[in-house]
Amino acid sequence: MADPHGYIDRHFARFQEELFEFLRIPSVSARREHDPDTRRAAGWLADRLRELGLAVSIEETRGHPIVVGEWREAGPGAPTVLVYGHYDVQPPEPLELWTTPPFEPAVRDGRIYARGSVDDKGQLYLHVKALEAHLRTTGRIPVNLLFLAEGEEEVGSANLMPFVESDADRLACDAIVISDTSMFGPDVPTIGASLRGLAYFQIDVQGPAHDLHSGTYGGAVANPATALARILASFHDEEGRIQIPDFYDDVNPAPEFVRQIRTLDFDEREFLEETGAPALVGEAGYTALERLWVRPTCEVNGLLSGYTGEGSKTVLPARAMAKVSCRLVPDQRPERIRVLFEQHVHRVAPKGVTVQVHYLHGGLPWRARLGGPLYEAAERALERAFGRRPVYAGEGGSIPIVPEFERVLGAPVLLMGFGLPGANAHAPDEWFDVENFRKGTHAAAA
Amino acid sequence: MADPHGYIDRHFARFQEELFEFLRIPSVSARREHDPDTRRAAGWLADRLRELGLAVSIEETRGHPIVVGEWREAGPGAPTVLVYGHYDVQPPEPLELWTTPPFEPAVRDGRIYARGSVDDKGQLYLHVKALEAHLRTTGRIPVNLLFLAEGEEEVGSANLMPFVESDADRLACDAIVISDTSMFGPDVPTIGASLRGLAYFQIDVQGPAHDLHSGTYGGAVANPATALARILASFHDEEGRIQIPDFYDDVNPAPEFVRQIRTLDFDEREFLEETGAPALVGEAGYTALERLWVRPTCEVNGLLSGYTGEGSKTVLPARAMAKVSCRLVPDQRPERIRVLFEQHVHRVAPKGVTVQVHYLHGGLPWRARLGGPLYEAAERALERAFGRRPVYAGEGGSIPIVPEFERVLGAPVLLMGFGLPGANAHAPDEWFDVENFRKGTHAAAA
Incomplete structure (x- = not known):
């Protein structure tokens, strides 16, 4: 019975129901009228962490609160992992372009449609459920775990940085894991290697x-x-x-990374269709992925x-x-x-x-310091969950907090995202693949 | 007693009162809610022409009506002059930038402030008063006179062109006089030589x-x-x-006109101040006036x-x-x-x-066919009214009906305007110089 993965599969329907509860809270950080909802989402998440026996605090800021959950029973000799995510979501407008209402989660074709499903409630919550699977089966995990969830990622994280600075001692860790990015393709487990x-x-x-x-x-x-x-x-x-x-x-020309990019099986036609543009163009002498990731x-x-x-x-x-x-x-x-x-x-x-x-x-831009135990563990976990080795992909967008985490906390960041291309983060009909929610939970649990 | 000019001076206060009545009608052609006002302005003008004994008709169009007044008592042997103007005005907004309300004419520093004062009610009405001065003193003028006033100049004159085409026989004339432009400077009588x-x-x-x-x-x-x-x-x-x-x-390089332009005493600094731009610029090798008029x-x-x-x-x-x-x-x-x-x-x-x-x-652009009896008469009239010979000035803006008048009616157009630079046509605090209203009336009467 002490099998966290079996536990995940047996309890997965409930996990999904719980995620739906989370998704129903319209925690739109940009809209003042949603302030009570945003606070409610923080409270809801804190309750879920407390139920697992974590020490939880809700840290007030000048904006939306930060939720910190701590499980330190691996002991002072064990490494500490910080999992970061955000419980706030983008405004859902334009509402008329949604097939089903943004805050009434609906499953269609194996996808959970809701604002925040992939960005970032679903990706944050799978870490909570992975922890639950361990604690409810083996009673422990081999690392000390810190959950850090903010409610202002979609509005610039203005209050997170000073908090990380002021509480750096409490947040001290050996690795930072973030699931807020995309996979390179369906069934292609992906580790984020760079951010612009x-x-x-x-x-x-x-x-x-x-x-x-x-x-x-x-x-x-x-x-x-x-x-x-x-x-x-x-x-x-x-x-x-x-x-x-x-x-x-x-x-930095990053020849190693460029060599790796060129091995990826990128379908330019599919990407072009996704954009609706008449043709792909860009800086001469570079492939589309290089233009997006290293230029x-x-x-x-x-x-x-x-x-x-x-x-x-x-x-x-x-x-x-x-x-x-x-x-x-x-x-x-x-x-x-x-x-x-x-x-x-x-x-x-x-x-x-x-x-x-x-x-x-x-x-600041960011490039992962690949290698070391964190990345080795991630490769193993993703391979176990998806049945194939992960690829390393760049990301054209920016997550300014990532280089700052590394600078202040001194620990490497792992970007392990489970979104899929075209998942409409920030757009109508945002979705999160149900199977990826399950596999991501497995990967986080591994 | 048979002195039209003395008559103008004696009756000038009343002329101004009448013009104020005309200006109080908010005949904003662009705004549907002002349709009754625009029609009222047409009727008011028609009444003034009828009082002078003209045969007046109000021609319906798909838009605002056209007012036609005819005085043909000079006989079939005498030349016919068509005076064109418009009784519609631009929208007055933004209202908060007016010193006094746009449809409550006020005199300050010798200027009549009101929407339509210079564009074009004041300039149109001075022709009516010039005719009155002649008819009430000598009982006649040496030419047959046609008044043509439209209510859609500010919205593109879409219905005037077909009317000119369809009623070309009735509008047949030997010259067309339009007072809807500016003088080159205060006290500088001006004949418009070109339009872009x-x-x-x-x-x-x-x-x-x-x-x-x-x-x-x-x-x-x-x-x-x-x-x-x-x-x-x-x-x-x-x-x-x-x-x-x-x-x-x-x-067309128009060397004759350029030579004439270069004799004009143009104050670049004053013009620059009028615009508020940090510097005058433009096509290399040309003066500011050439850039505005012939380029x-x-x-x-x-x-x-x-x-x-x-x-x-x-x-x-x-x-x-x-x-x-x-x-x-x-x-x-x-x-x-x-x-x-x-x-x-x-x-x-x-x-x-x-x-x-x-x-x-x-x-189409337009350039005056200078010379001939029309321009000679205009030069004499302006010299008599202003005490100096007129200059010929270009105009950077466009009046598309002008070349069309010439094409359809075959008669030369004379642009004899009495506005002053900076008179805020189309802008808040539009004004018309009182003295120019008087001198213009004299010029039109001459």
């Missing part, structure tokens, strides 16, 4: 003091929208290479100027605005990119306008 | 089928905002010359893509849109520019996106 960093800017271009008649003034007064277009067009050459001087200086980007996220309604209005706009973000790869640093970006924009800015660059926020 | 034409486009760029996460997809999927920026940046070289192939082919432009009127709210959102936008309009000079034709523009956009469009160009509307 971020530097986010807003460019404001001011021309005349107020909108002008484009006939009466056009030709003699600089147009801020044209000026902005010229600035944005200067960021890349015709082959997609970023033209900001020194931008690539700190890009930095400079992307326009938003544009606004002048008249944007129906029909025509002959206005020479007073202002033009762009949001631009750079995804960074090791060993680029947002502070350095900020300087290079601002210098470049001011250098290429046309005459006759005033240009301001605002740095909104940033985060 | 227009070709207005919307460019729609489609990338992925829906917004994507800029981390997960950025680098491998073309960004439509970047693509649009590259398209817009391709319109000009670094010195402001338009780079659309063959764009300048039909530009075509290609201006971005609006931009929209992705996330434009506060803070940051890491979205790779699905779409990007720009409104772009070209101001044309003789002998450019909007139909030809449309072809060149569309060809150019499609040629420079980057890979990985789909680009559509929509032609929204256009109008």
Whole structure:
């Protein structure tokens, strides 16, 4: 009877029911009206951890609370593992695009559809259930375990970092495990090998003091929208290479990782279909996966100027605005990119306008320090759960807390995610594969 | 006693009171809720013309009515002059920027502040009062006079053109006089020598089928905002010359007019202050007035893509849109520019996106056929009213009906405007100089 894996399979229906309870709580961290729900989700999770006999505290912050659960019965000689996840979710809008309501979990085709199913309640909860399987069968696990769940991941984790700093002693650990990412493909167990960093800017271009008649003034007064277009067009050459001087200086070519990427069986056509774009493009000389995982980007996220309604209005706009973000790869640093970006924009800015660059926020890129007992254990666990060895995949997005965890706590981070490509995290009809919920629980238990 | 000019001066206070009545009618043609007001303005104007003994008809259209007043007592041998103007006005918003309410005319510092004061009720009405001065003193004028006033100038004159075509026989004339433009400066009587034409486009760029996460997809999927920026940046070289192939082919250098422009005493600093821009710029090798009057432009009127709210959102936008309009000079034709523009956009469009160009509307440029009895008479009249010879000035904006009048009616157009620079036509605190209202009346009467 002392078989945690048998326990998981026997109790899996109940695990799923419990997850549904968790998913029904609309813990939308971005919306003030959901503050009671977000707090309720924290309480619900704390209760589940307490039921397993963990010492649980709910740490108040200036925003949503942090839930900390501790099981230290492996003793001071045993390693300590910190499992991090988040109980808050993205806003569900636009609601009309959901097949079933976002906070009424529904199973279709082997998928659990609900806001937060894959990001990140399902992935967080499978660790709780893996612990339960051990404690209810063998009564113990070989490591000390710390659960750290926050309620502000979707709004920038502003209060987590100071907490990690202030409670670093209590959070001291030998490894950090995070299930908040995707698998490379169905049935392909995946370890996250890298994350891109971020530097986010807003460019404001001011021309005349107020909108002008484009006939009466056009030709003699600089147009801020044209000026902005010229600035944005200067960021890349015709082959997609970023033209900001020194931008690539700190890009670590990571030949080992690139070699490994090239062995992955990537279906460009499927990826293209997922995007709905007419063709894949990008920096010359790199494959799509390299462009996504080991090359930095400079992307326009938003544009606004002048008249944007129906029909025509002959206005020479007073202002033009762009949001631009750079995804960074090791060993680029947002502070350095900020300087290079601002210098470049001011250098290429046309005459006759005033240009301001605002740095909104940033985060460090990260690359896993592969090898060692943590990764060896993860490889074994994933192989046992999925029947094949995991692959190492990069991630084009950013999780700024990951490099900070490593910096403050000094322990390596393992990204072991069970989402699938196209799982609609942050989008309508978010789903989590039921089988992956089960296999992930097994992997976490292994 | 048979002195029209003395009559004007004696009755000027009453003229102003009447104009105030006209200005109090909020004949905003763009707003359906003002339809009764717009109709009331037409009726009010028709009554004033009838009081002078004109044969007046109110012509219904699919939109706002056209007012036609005829005085043909000069006889079939005498020339016929058509005076055109419009009784509709721009929307007054934003109301909070008006010093006094837009439809409660107020005189401050010798200016009549009201929506429509200069554009175009005041300038239209001075012709009515000039006619009154003649008929009430000498009982006649030496020409047959046709008043043509429409109520849709501010919304594109869509119903005026078919009316001119269908009633061309009735509107047959030897000259067309329009007071709907500005003077080059205070006390500088001005004859409009040219108007720019227009070709207005919307460019729609489609990338992925829906917004994507800029981390997960950025680098491998073309960004439509970047693509649009590259398209817009391709319109000009670094010195402001338009780079659309063959764009300048039909530009008539008009050396005579340019020579005349260079004699004008233009205060660049004052103009710069009017715009509030940090510096005047434009096509290399031309003065500001040449850039505004004899050179075509290609201006971005609006931009929209992705996330434009506060803070940051890491979205790779699905779409990007720009409104772009070209101001044309003789002998450019909007139909030809449309072809060149569309060809150019499609040629420079980057890979990985789909680009559509929509032609929204256009109008022909115009240059006055100077000389002849009409212009000689205008020069004499303006000199008598203002005490100095008029200058010939271009106009950067467009009045598409002007070239059409000439084409259909075969008569030359005279643009004799009495607005002043900075008079806020289409903007809050529109004003019309009281003295110019008086002098304009004298000029029209001369």
